[in-house]
């Protein structure tokens with residue numbers, strides 16, 4: 001090896017500091033505009049789009065003004081599905097990206113030209129992935145992790161980093177719980193094991209079970225309509 | 226895998242710091258990586274040389290210090306290291322969300338070549 005003498009420069013910089021700064025600015029904007037921003041994270045096929053579809057539809061029906069940014073690898077199928085709810089929807093095509101970053105949220109909000117002050121909710125549907133989105137703050141006030149009953153009870157313990165970063169957990173596809181032989185109490189326990197104090201909802205977007213509790217929470221969290 | 230995007234940000238930060246210091250290349254990068262950072266060490270080590278290509282950082286060593294998860298336990302009134310995948314105090318069993326350390330993903334320093342001693346310049 002070479003014997004080049006070196007000097008050490010001390011720097012203390014978070015590798016994601018650029019993202020974090022931009023996210024902090026976004027959060028300020030959301031707060032000023034009175035928008036509740038929610039970042040939905042989950043594994044693929046957890047029923048995120050179905051839950052959002054129903055949530056948006058019910059919010060529009062209740063006279064609230066929701067918008068959604070939908071992250072998807074290649075297609076705009078989800079965005080088109082969500083548009084039928086009457087909410088403002090914009091697709092974020094991520095191509096090879098496995099997660100969303102604050103810069104993408106910022107750019108797409110700009111391109112969409114939405115007036116944040118006219119919105120009550122901004123739903124951000126992250127890319128289906130339980131690992132990569134965890135470290136990226138998108139400026140959301142609430143991080144929601146979805147977990148379907150078909151994924152098994154121990155998913156939270158296998159992905160503690162992401163579950164730990166969430167404020168709310170929604171157990172989805174409740175209508176399939178019996179068919180899957182899932183132990184719901186154990187699933188809840190495991191979620192709380194890696195994220196003490198988390199708020200948990202149990203829903204079925206298909207039958208509507210549990211949707212009322214989730215909707216009531218959303219309505220209460222919204223800065224007056 | 227988001228480690229390539231992490232590696233690219235890392236290289237960007239290091240290059241900027243090196244430029245500011247007037248260095249022409251970087252010999253080593255020191256990084257603190259928390260157990261709860263969501264970054265897989267091996268994946269980052271794999272991506273780093275790729276991200277460093279054609280930059281001042283090309284060929285630099287990546288020295289990673291891993292930081293374990295440490296929680297503040299209220300009942301015990303001290304900082305504790307839980308078992309892997311757990312957020313409970315190993316002494317009293319209380320769950321805790323007060324993460325003292327373990328989320329780190331930060332550059333702490335870089336090593337750059339020392340400028341030639343003044344004597345040799347003459």
Ligand SMILES: [Zn+2]
Pocket residue numbers: 298299300301302305314315316317318319
């Ligand atoms: Zn304790």
